[in-house]
Amino acid sequence: MHKVSDVKVEQDILKINKRIASDNRALFDENGVTVFNVMGAIGSGKTCLIEKAIDMLKDEYSIAVMAGDVVAKYDSDRFTAHGIISIPISTGKECHLDAHFIEHGIEELDLSSIDVLFIENVGNLICPSDFDLGEHFKIVIVSVSEGDDIVMKHPVIFKNADLTVVNKIDISEYVGASSEKMAEDSMRCGCPRVIMASCKKGAGIDEWIQYLRDSIEG
Ligand SMILES: Nc1nc2c(ncn2[C@@H]2O[C@H](COP(=O)(O)OP(=O)(O)OP(=O)(O)O)[C@@H](O)[C@H]2O)c(=O)[nH]1
Ligand SMILES: [Mg+2]
Numbered sequence: 001m002h003k004v005s006d007v008k009v010e011q012d013i014l015k016i017n018k019r020i021a022s023d024n025r026a027l028f029d030e031n032g033v034t035v036f037n038v039m040g041a042i043g044s045g046k047t048c049l050i051e052k053a054i055d056m057l058k059d060e061y062s063i064a065v066m067a068g069d070v071v072a073k074y075d076s077d078r079f080t081a082h083g084i085i086s087i088p089i090s091t092g093k094e095c096h097l098d099a100h101f102i103e104h105g106i107e108e109l110d111l112s113s114i115d116v117l118f119i120e121n122v123g124n125l126i127c128p129s130d131f132d133l134g135e136h137f138k139i140v141i142v143s144v145s146e147g148d149d150i151v152m153k154h155p156v157i158f159k160n161a162d163l164t165v166v167n168k169i170d171i172s173e174y175v176g177a178s179s180e181k182m183a184e185d186s187m188r189c190g191c192p193r194v195i196m197a198s199c200k201k202g203a204g205i206d207e208w209i210q211y212l213r214d215s216i217e218g
Helices: 002-030 046-057 073-080 099-107 155-159 169-175 179-189 205-217
Strands: 034-040 063-069 085-090 116-120 137-143 163-167 194-196
Touching: 002 034, 002 099, 034 046, 034 205, 046 063, 046 073, 046 116, 046 163, 046 205, 063 073, 063 099, 073 085, 085 099, 137 179, 155 179, 163 179, 179 194, 194 205
Parallel strands: 034 116, 034 137, 063 085, 063 116, 137 163, 163 194
Antiparallel strands: none
16 A cells, blocks of 8 residues: 555656656747756766867857756856856755756746756766656766676666766776776667767767767757
């Protein structure tokens, strides 16, 4: 009895989330905003890769970010230092963003003046995969320092992703992880595209930017 009611509550939460996400997506579409939901474990390089994208695309597109974290101010300040608008979304105790957080984030933005919105999700590979935010593309950043069995331990988030970035390949040999295995595992889970990158050293950054540009241009 107890278990059945738990399942019902979860189903209701996901149903409500889906409805709000669909409203968010309709607003993004009306305003011609392309939205990327950037997920991945704590410290995998989400902020670093979005910062690179801002620097390399901000002359072509008007970019905004929603920075989601338990305490969001720190990453949000990193984004605004690149001369764009960033909305901090502090989740408190929540381990993921949901569509309702994004709905409130939208109230802070003039969508008609934005071309591209990056949403940096809270760092982890589990909860964010359940929650549609109204984005157009789901991206997972995974770093070699998480160990090369990490993808197969969290197949759902990779299955639902449009792109996996295997980051920190500059330190693969020091941490004893095979970035090739991680890329293969991600494809095996069902992710259609993988980019190998080192946000720090610059490897794969041109491909990352090209992926974003192609996605924005549709
Ligand atoms: N060696 C190496 N370090 C990297 C690379 N990319 C990011 N880092 C470092 O990893 C740390 C975390 O990077 P962030 O971009 O802040 O990671 P994040 O995923 O945004 O982290 P959270 O928001 O806390 O979940 C920082 O010290 C970065 O300098 C990389 O390609 N190679
Ligand atoms: Mg970050």
